[in-house]
Amino acid sequence: xxxxxxxxxxxxxxxxxxxxxxxxxxxxxxxxxxxxxxxxxxxxxxxxxxxxxxxxxxxxxxxxxxxxxxxxxxxxxxxxxxxxxxxxxxxxxxxxxxxxxxxxxxxxxxxxxxxxxxxxxxxxxxxxxxxxxxxxxxxxxxxxxxxxxxxxxxxxxxxxxxxxxxxxxxxxxxxxxxxxxxxxxxxxxxxxxxxxxxxxxxxxxxxxxxxxxxxxxxxxxxxxxxxxxxxxxxxxxxxxxxxxxxxxxxxxxxxxxxxxxxxxxxxxxxxxxxxxxxxxxxxxxxxxxxxxxxxxxxxxxxxxxxxxxxxxxxxxxx
Amino acid sequence: xxxxxxxxxxxxxxxxxxxxxxxxxxxxxxxxxxxxxxxxxxxxxxxxxxxxxxxxxxxxxxxxxxxxxxxxxxxxxxxxxxxxxxxxxxxxxxxxxxxxxxxxxxxxxxxxxxxxxxxxxxxxxxxxxxxxxxxxxxxxxxxxxxxxxxxxxxxxxxxxxxxxxxxxxxxxxxxxxxxxxxxxxxxxxxxxxxxxxxxxxxxxxxxxxxxxxxxxxxxxxxxxxxxxxxxxxxxxxxxxxxxxxxxxxxxxxxxxxxxxxxxxxxx
Numbered sequence: 001x002x003x004x005x006x007x008x009x010x011x012x013x014x015x016x017x018x019x020x021x022x023x024x025x026x027x028x029x030x031x032x033x034x035x036x037x038x039x040x041x042x043x044x045x046x047x048x049x050x051x052x053x054x055x056x057x058x059x060x061x062x063x064x065x066x067x068x069x070x071x072x073x074x075x076x077x078x079x080x081x082x083x084x085x086x087x088x089x090x091x092x093x094x095x096x097x098x099x100x101x102x103x104x105x106x107x108x109x110x111x112x113x114x115x116x117x118x119x120x121x122x123x124x125x126x127x128x129x130x131x132x133x134x135x136x137x138x139x140x141x142x143x144x145x146x147x148x149x150x151x152x153x154x155x156x157x158x159x160x161x162x163x164x165x166x167x168x169x170x171x172x173x174x175x176x177x178x179x180x181x182x183x184x185x186x187x188x189x190x191x192x193x194x195x196x197x198x199x200x201x202x203x204x205x206x207x208x209x210x211x212x213x214x215x216x217x218x219x220x221x222x223x224x225x226x227x228x229x230x231x232x233x234x235x236x237x238x239x240x241x242x243x244x245x246x247x248x249x250x251x252x253x254x255x256x257x258x259x260x261x262x263x264x265x266x267x268x269x270x271x272x273x274x275x276x277x278x279x280x281x282x283x284x285x286x287x288x289x290x291x292x293x294x295x296x297x298x299x300x301x302x303x304x305x306x307x308x309x310x311x312x313x314x315x316x317x318x
Numbered sequence: 319x320x321x322x323x324x325x326x327x328x329x330x331x332x333x334x335x336x337x338x339x340x341x342x343x344x345x346x347x348x349x350x351x352x353x354x355x356x357x358x359x360x361x362x363x364x365x366x367x368x369x370x371x372x373x374x375x376x377x378x379x380x381x382x383x384x385x386x387x388x389x390x391x392x393x394x395x396x397x398x399x400x401x402x403x404x405x406x407x408x409x410x411x412x413x414x415x416x417x418x419x420x421x422x423x424x425x426x427x428x429x430x431x432x433x434x435x436x437x438x439x440x441x442x443x444x445x446x447x448x449x450x451x452x453x454x455x456x457x458x459x460x461x462x463x464x465x466x467x468x469x470x471x472x473x474x475x476x477x478x479x480x481x482x483x484x485x486x487x488x489x490x491x492x493x494x495x496x497x498x499x500x501x502x503x504x505x506x507x508x509x510x511x512x513x514x515x516x517x518x519x520x521x522x523x524x525x526x527x528x529x530x531x532x533x534x535x536x537x538x539x540x541x542x543x544x545x546x547x548x549x550x551x552x553x554x555x556x557x558x559x560x561x562x563x564x565x566x567x568x569x570x571x572x573x574x575x576x577x578x579x580x581x582x583x584x585x
Binding site: 055056057077078080081083084085087088089090091092093094095096097100104107108109110136152153156 | 324327328331334335338339342343413417418419421422423424425426427428
């Protein structure tokens with residue numbers, strides 16, 4: 001094929017409201033073929049709604065979306081033939097065995113009987129489910145269910161795979177294992193679009209990250225580009241009096257004040273030198289600090305860096 | 319392959335899936351088939367002796383006493399079996415709709431209708447199998463149908479059509495339910511309707527208000543038609559009423575089910 005290939009996913013001006021509530025407010029994004037794209041955002045940012053639109057489950061109120069060279073509204077069946085979706089809630093048949101579930105997918109993907117059998121066996125081995133193949137899914141652990149879910153998505157050899165919070169609720173070992181599986185897939189040439197609440201997950205996996213906040217993309221770039229904007233997390237200072245808070249706020253660059261809690265949040269690169277400098281500044285100004293804590297970068301820091309405010313959730317927490 | 323062959327093969331796949339679920343999760347099936355059999359034993363051996371006293375010999379297929387009541391009550395028990403079986407339909411449909419798997423099906427390039435077709439066909443097969451078991455038990459206990467081949471075929475037709483209607487009704491209830499628990503409760507009124515008709519005692523023995531109700535609800539004409547075909551009691555206009563009710567119910571609940579399926583509640 002000559003010329004530039006169409007990106008695997010293109011969304012332009014996507015709007016979606018449920019009743020009066022605006023969930024997506026003009027989302028644009030582009031995902032190149034054969035890459036991993038992470039949509040990063042807190043709960044309620046609109047990540048799942050975006051996945052549901054991209055995977056033809058719901059239609060956008062406005063905007064255009066093309067996935068695997070087809071429009072999701074005009075040619076949903078063409079899109080469906082090219083995608084695989086693993087949702088946030090396990091899409092498994094609880095009453096059937098792991099093998100039954102995979103065979104069902106083979107039949108629904110219209111793969112011939114012998115090819116289907118081969119493929120099912122291969123996937124059971126690859127996801128470490130061969131021993132449990134004949135047990136009902138209701139007896140599976142959380143990690144096994146996620147693996148079976150992903151294996152079911154792969155039966156049809158999709159070109160584009162959507163993963164909605166693939167590791168939420170998994171223990172660290174299962175999480176690593178899921179990451180490995182995801183990386184293997186991209187090595188095979190497929191495009192992956194995943195949502196996550198975890199910065200480290202996006203950092204670990206994604207070629208391109210977009211930060212979604214209240215229905216809008218507030219930042220986009222590679223992991224490095226984003227991290228450059230969040231040099232090293234932040235230092236949180238607990239102050240004794242409102243006047244100390246005000247003084248510290250004026251003194252420290254880029255600080256975010258919480259007037260009610262008498263707390264201040266200062267970006268830092270996490271080095272000892274920068275900490276020493278910060279403490280020196282406070283000492284010189286004779287500002288008394290009751291308590292200090294250092295936070296390594298997480299989603300809240302991305303939000304802090306991008307929007308100048310922590311996530312709504314973080315603000316709500318004491 | 320064309321769209322048509324996909325529709326057929328996907329529907330067959332979904333039907334097989336649902337039948338396999340019945341085998342993998344037999345406790346529900348056993349419960350739903352067991353319920354009418356327990357009622358059969360209960361009504362014949364506990365209440366049957368007493369109930370048979372007020373029963374005209376013409377209604378008892380020419381038998382008297384307990385055997386007569388067994389002949390009278392079997393059509394009602396068969397409808398109880400249908401009501402129990404479709405409760406299973408509502409449950410499995412709701413399990414699909416409230417779980418994540420329906421979203422998987424909706425994001426696959428499969429015939430849209432296959433999900434519901436699979437449920438309805440599998441339920442029909444299950445219901446007919448359950449009816450065969452209940453009839454076999456009734457015959458073992460002494461039920462002696464007088465029906466010839468034509469009458470049997472008619473009885474099978476009436477039962478099949480009415481089952482089909484109640485399966486669509488249960489499918490719609492399963493789709494409308496917000497939880498599996500709700501779906502397992504809402505079809506229970508069907509069981510009650512068997513009692514509030516002529517399933518267990520002639521409607522004529524009931525108080526006037528109840529008699530009126532029994533006359534105008536679908537289970538009564540279906541019971542009377544079955545009883546007539548199997549044991550030779552008069553059928554009259556009941557056959558037409560039974561068929562009209564069944565077709566009407568299919569149309570209404572088919573449309574409702576399709577509507578619910580096409581317009582899922584956002585979540």
